[in-house]
Amino acid sequence: MVSPIAESARPRARPVIFLHVGAAKSGTTYLQNVLWHNRDRLRERGVLYPGADRAAHVRAAFDLRRTFFANASDPQVPGAWQRLVEEVRDWHGDAIISQELFAPARHSYVRRAMADLDFAEVHVVFTTRDLARQIPAHWQEDIKNRFDTSFSEFMRNVKRPNWLGFEISRLFWTLQDPVYILERWAMDLPPERVHIVTLPRPGAPRDLLWQRFCTAVRLSPNDYDLAAPFENPSLGLAETQFLLRLNTALDKDRLGWHFYNEEVKLFLAQQVLASRPAAAKTVLPAEHLPWAVERSGQMVEGLRAAGYHVVGDLDELIPAPGRGSTTNPDDPRWADVADVGMEAITALLQRLRDEEDHAAHVEGAELPLRDQLDAMSSQAGRLRELTGVLAGESVPLTRRAVRKVGRRYPAVRRLHGAYRRLHRLGGRSDRDENRR
Numbered sequence: 147m148v149s150p151i152a153e154s155a156r157p158r159a160r161p162v163i164f165l166h167v168g169a170a171k172s173g174t175t176y177l178q179n180v181l182w183h184n185r186d187r188l189r190e191r192g193v194l195y196p197g198a199d200r201a202a203h204v205r206a207a208f209d210l211r212r213t214f215f216a217n218a219s220d221p222q223v224p225g226a227w228q229r230l231v232e233e234v235r236d237w238h239g240d241a242i243i244s245q246e247l248f249a250p251a252r253h254s255y256v257r258r259a260m261a262d263l264d265f266a267e268v269h270v271v272f273t274t275r276d277l278a279r280q281i282p283a284h285w286q287e288d289i290k291n292r293f294d295t296s297f298s299e300f301m302r303n304v305k306r307p308n309w310l311g312f313e314i315s316r317l318f319w320t321l322q323d324p325v326y327i328l329e330r331w332a333m334d335l336p337p338e339r340v341h342i343v344t345l346p347r348p349g350a351p352r353d354l355l356w357q358r359f360c361t362a363v364r365l366s367p368n369d370y371d372l373a374a375p376f377e378n379p380s381l382g383l384a385e386t387q388f389l390l391r392l393n394t395a396l397d398k399d400r401l402g403w404h405f406y407n408e409e410v411k412l413f414l415a416q417q418v419l420a421s422r423p424a425a426a427k428t429v430l431p432a433e434h435l436p437w438a439v440e441r442s443g444q445m446v447e448g449l450r451a452a453g454y455h456v457v458g459d460l461d462e463l464i465p466a467p468g469r470g471s472t473t474n475p476d477d478p479r480w481a482d483v484a485d486v487g488m489e490a491i492t493a494l495l496q497r498l499r500d501e502e503d504h505a506a507h508v509e510g511a512e513l514p515l516r517d518q519l520d521a522m523s524s525q526a527g528r529l530r531e532l533t534g535v536l537a538g539e540s541v542p543l544t545r546r547a548v549r550k551v552g553r554r555y556p557a558v559r560r561l562h563g564a565y566r567r568l569h570r571l572g573g574r575s576d577r578d579e580n581r582r
Contacts, residue, residue, distance in 0.1 A: 162240045163263055164341075164363040166271040167331055168249035170321045171283040171380075172345055173273055173355045178203070178244050180356060184370040191369065194241040196233040206230040207247035210255050215291075218403030231262045241266075242363055249327045250320035256330045268339070270331045271362050273355070274324050275345035277438040278465035282428040282475070284318055286386040290415045292406055294393040297475035301434060325448035337453040344458030347466065358457045381415060382425025383475055384482035388490065389415060391483075409497075418493040419486065426482070432470025439465050 168174070181188070181195045188195050197203055205226035208214050214223060234241045251259070260268060274280075285300050295314060309315035319326060324342065332340040341362035346354045353372055360367040381389065392410070430438060446460045513521075 161238065161266045162269060162364070163234060163266040164240075164242045164269045164271050165248070165259075165263075165331075166242065166244035166273070166363075167251075168246040168272055168321060168327060169274045169280070169324065170246040170249070171280055171287055172246075172275050174244065174246045177273070177356065177359055179374075180370065180372060181242060181244060183374050187370055188242075188365075191365075192239045193365065194234060194237040194239060196230050196237070196241060196243065202226065202230060203243060203245035204247060206243070207245045207251075210248070210259055211251050212255070215403045215407075217398075227259075228262070234263075235265055240364075244271075246321065248331075250317075251330065253330055253333070256333070260334060268335065269341060269363075270328065270335060270339070271341045271343065271359070272324050272328060272331075273343040273345065273359065274322075274463060276463050276465045277322075277442050278430045278435065278469050280322055281318075281430055281434075281438070283380055284322065285475075286381045286428055288317070289386050289390050289393065290381065290411050292393055292396075292398065292403070292410075294390055296390070297428070305434075305437060323445060325445050325452070328449075328452065328454070332452070332454070338455055340452070340454040342449055342454050342456045342458075342460070344456070344460060344462040346458070347462055361457045362455070379420040380427070381419055382422065383428045383473075383478045384486050385415075385419040385422060385425060386428060386475075387478050388483050388486040389419065392490075409494075413497065414490055414494065418490060422486070422489070426478070428475050429471035429473065430465075430469070431474060432472060435465060435470035 166174070166177070178200070182200055185195050197206075205220065205223045206229070207227075208220070208223045209226040209228075214220060230243065234243070248259075281301070281304060282297075285295075285297055288295065288300070300314060300318075303309070303312050303314035304318050306312055306315050309319050321327075328340060343355070343358045343362050346358075353367070356370075356372060357367045359365075389410075396406075398406075442464050446463050449456070449460055
C-alpha cells in the first residue's frame, strides 16, 4: 500500500486542489484553525492554504454563490473567489480550500468553480457526523446568526419531506445532507476523488478528526502543530434560549447585520456565553431519535451507493441508541437563563465602559466637537486635493499605455478608433436631442 506521503511526493502533471465544502458544525472551524495556524509548515511541504486572512475562504464562498447575509453587504466579497483561485493558480502546487458555505452552491456555481479550477486535479472533501448531534448544533448556530426560531418549529421544518420549499429546512439540509450536496459538487468527478470524512463518536481521541482529514488530503498529521487552542465551543441550552429571546426583542431593521455580528455573535455569544463553565448542552429529544436514525440510514445508503472514498466509518453517521433526551429544548431551567442574562448584561456594560475609556484617550478627544469637525473638514479638503493630483498624474500613464498597446496590436488600434467614432456620434446625437 502506498503511503499518503509517498503518493504526494510523486511527480504529477497537474497540482491537486482539495476543496472542503462542508458540512457546517462538523469540526470545520477546528480544521480551518489548524490549517491557518500551520500555513508556513504547509508551504514548506508544498501545500498552500490560501487567503490574506482567516475570512478569505468565507468571502470566496459568498462571492461564488452571489449571496451574503440578508440586508447586509461586504465590499471585500466581490471578486473574492477569483482572488483565491488566482493565488492557487500562481502557487503551481497542491492546495486546500476549506469553507462549509460552499455546500449550498447551485449547479451553475459548482460548474463555474470546476471550470475556474480546471488547471488542477480537483478533489472534494466532506466532513459529516450523525444527525442526533448535528441538529441541536445547527439550531444553536442559527440562533447565533439572528434567527428567532424555537427548537420545536425548527424540528417541524427539518422533518418535512418537501424540505426544499421552506426556508428553515432548506438552510439546514443544503448545509447538512451529504448525498444532496455531493450530487452537485461531485457530479463530474470520479468517486475516488470524493472523500467522506466521518466524525468519531464522543469519547474518541481529540486529534482523530485531524488524522482522518489528513488522510483525505494527503498530509502527514504528525508534521503539524496542534498545541494551540482550536476549540469552537457550542452554546449551552440556557445560553441559546437567552440569545433566542434577545433576537426576538431586537429591532433587526435598525440593528444592522455588521453590528450584530461584531457585538452579539462574536463578542457576546462566542466570547462571553460560550465560555461559561459546565453549560447544559442541547440534546435531541428522544421523541425525534427514531426519525433521525431512519433519515441517517437513508443518507448512509446513498453514500455507499455512490462509491465515494470514506475515511472513518459510515456507521458512525447513525445516531447511537439511547442518545435522546427527555428534556424539551424549549423548556430549559429558567433560573439558568436568568443567570445567563445577568452575566450578559454585566459583560456588555463592561465592554461599553472599555469603549468609552478608549475613546477618551484618542488624540484630540478632549477638543470641543465643533473643533473636531473643523479639523476633519480641513483634512478632507487636503485629501481631495491629493486625490485630484494623483488622478491627474494617472491619466497620462493610461493614455501612454493605450498608445503603446495600439502600436503593438493593430486590432486594438482599430477598436479604439471605432470607439472614438461611436463616442463622437453619441455626443452629436445628444446635442441634436437637446436642440429639439
